[in-house]
Amino acid sequence: MSEEITDGAAFWDARYRESERIWSGAPNAELVREAEGLPPGRALDLGCGEGDDAIWLAAHGWRVTGVDISAVALERAARHAADAGVADRVDWQRHDLARSFPAGEFDLVSAQFLHSYLAMPREDILRTAAAALAPGGVLLVTGHSGPPHWQPAEEGHHDHPAIELPTPAEVLDALRLPEDAWQILRAEEHDRLQTAPDGTPGHRRDNTVKLRRR
Template sequence: MTAESTESTEPTGATEPTGATESAESAESITHEQMWDDRYNESERIWSGEPNATLVQETAGLTPGRVLELGCGEGGDAVWLASRGWRVTATDISGVALGRTAEHAAGAGVADRIVLERHDLAESFPDGSFDLVCAHFLHSYQDMPRERILRTAAAAVAPGGVLLIVGHSGFPSWMEEPPVDVRLPGAREVLDSLALPVGEWEVLVSAEHRVPSTGPEGQQGFHANNTVKARRLA
């Protein structure tokens, strides 16, 4: 239930919703936690360690406060946010990923600004309210109530705070046939599914964008991504 830094340096497999090399059938035969722990145990590092480009762009000008990150992966975004003064609550379903985030944060000297929590967001959610709640590429081959999770995320935004959701709108252009039937909604669909109360939110961004993407065999193409950003007024 985590993905990280597909907008920057892409490791092999980072363009798939889970990044997993398993088939959909094998993914369904194990628990969600085990699937992600196995994925991270495939190599010493999966992601680039750099923050997502959209996060950098969309948080420019925001006053640092409390931030909740859903699906922190190996900590590229969490460490970047902490280094810029945010107090970060970083969650992931994978204990392996959280361990790597802790190591990254310690190496960057920001461990005291990051609280790590292990959650299967379909079952539990961090307590509290936040000035920024962000989710980047929160997709999974396994069944995951993504819309419900993102509505819960919106409810965790404090008045005056910002909700930032970045996701895939489809599979990579170089992928001839998607490996599994997973819904990858566009920006409009994501925004509609949030059901934000009229008069209580200001939509700041609802947009599609393409990011260059390289396949495991060197195929060149793009990944269609989308960004939804909204500020809570009340």
């Protein structure tokens, strides 16, 4: 486990201290959709935050490694896992993924909205994640395709220019995986409901890439 404090760790610790709960408490819908039919094994949840996805996986039979840069988030995740009765099925690890990565081989690596307000080598992290998959393992990457509906996408109006928002094709290109060693199970954009801070309903364009290592 990496215990080194970085600027990113300090930023995200401060972000999580702003509220008792940052995220919804529910697992990401795309994870549920894509992982429900998979046989449980060893899962790695990258950027696990307060633990919602990792806890859902553990409750469905997976042995999970949950990774985040924020110690504050991981402390909450551990409490939530204990409350859910799955504490013994999740190993919480603190990593700045730009500097260190969990050891081991996994049957599922999930990267749900692995975006950062700070500069982050997302492509390198996802390539490392792909290399950590066992034969037959699945890499599941879900991300935003663009800013939310209340934030104009035109140049000069994006609040967080450091955030990478690649298309499915760009995700696949960046992974640079040999085609004969990987099966593309899904690579598409999709909409979901999202409410603006002022309560205005709307949609957000996201995308999902799902690959299986042959």
